[in-house]
Amino acid sequence: MPSVCFYFQVHQPVRIREYTFFDIGERHNYFNEHLNAEILHKVSDKCYLKANAVLLETLKKMKGQFKIAFSFSGIVLEQLESQRPDVLESFKKLIDTGLVEVLAETYYHSLAFVFSKAEFDRQVKMHSQKIQSLFGVKPTVFRNTELIYNNDLAVHVGKLGYKGILAEGTENVLKNLDTNHLLNSSTDKKIKVLTRNYLLSDDVAFRYSDKNWSEYPLTASRFANKIHRYAEEADVLNLFMDYETFGEHQWQETGIFDFLASLPEKILKHVDFDFKTPSEIVEKYPSKEVYDCPQFSSWADTERDISAWLGNAMQWDAAKKIYEWEKLVIDSGNEELLSIWGKLQCSDNFYYMSTKSWNDGAVHGYFSPFRSPYDAYLHYMNVISDLEIAYIHP
Secondary structure: HHHHEEEEEEOOOEEOOOOOOOOOOOOOOOEEEHHHHHHHHHHHHHHHHHHHHHHHHEEEEEEEEOOOOEEEEEHHHHHHHHHOOOHHHHHHHHHHOOEEEEEEOOOOEEEEEHHHHHHHHHHHHHHHHHHHHHHEEEEEEEEEEHHHEOOOHHHHHHHHHOOOOEEEEHHHOOOOOOOOOOEEOOOOEEEEEEEOOOOHHHHOOOOOOOOOOOOOOOHHHHHHHHOOOOOOOOOOOEEEEEEEEEOOOEEEEHHHHHHHHHHHHHHOEEEEEOEEOOHHHHHHOOOEEEEEOOOEEOOOOOOOOOOHHHOOHHHHHHHHHHHOOOHHHHHHHOHHHHHHHHHHEEEEHHHHOOOOHHHHHHHHHHHHHOOOHHHHHHHHHHHHHHHHHHEEEE
């Protein structure tokens, strides 16, 4: 019986403001509070509240037959706590059904594992504590920032006590393996790897409203039929996507909420299918094949590696500089500095600095609050300069 595993990422960065050379030494407010609040309210109203209402109604209607999973960055939870407690409450109602699993991740949606295992551990612990305090659950499956994954990460996460980890299902890593089965990490057989079916996931996340797509319009019945074609060959179909797919990336006018509401019932019309959370997948299915991923992979861009964040000299320069201060920041015990330093680690800051062209470049530009990747780099490094003057070496 194949299982469908739905996972949604919930994240909103804390964007820095246009911080010029002339601000250095004069102003220590680094973040664009107005823009951050504006975007949070927009996404909350267009996506979170509406999608949560649809899912809560569907979970109740399906009486235990429908299950989903979320991961929340710590910084989106902070923003919801302070500015949209109504949205946070709507997520709590979903989790209180007992049919929604919450995954672990880095608190600041960071690239910490690439640069510092100690900082990675600190953020994972912070995140777990935040999830337990807000939702009363303890995550047992891990999902790294933007599905960044490699063999070493799997070993490390296993040592932290997690039993499963999410990854992108790319052909260059999978080779002859089938993404629609539970896999073993190549270096730690105790931790299981759930690889994303990116073809099916991206049908919804990216192609759903594309009128030039040969399969447009994608109805719930048609998508369920595509899923049902895997009945004889799959153990699990991992459908992972940004939660902002619903209402923000795919607008309400496209019919995306009706699609979301009707899809579970359409899938369950095939008697061989059910829904399971990531931890249930890990418990139920055998993992017979080894997933060997020595280099970093992710779900970003056509390369599906870490070049979305570390693909040019600007990105590396900015990232290495912020992690150079780790010992000084941690040893300071300054909670304000720790918070600022953590937020500056957010992967979005480096994503905005990407100089990729064509389709990937357009996506980076769409999300960036800056006019160009060079502006993103300059403003970030100006913030770094002031932070050093104000906090690191005052």
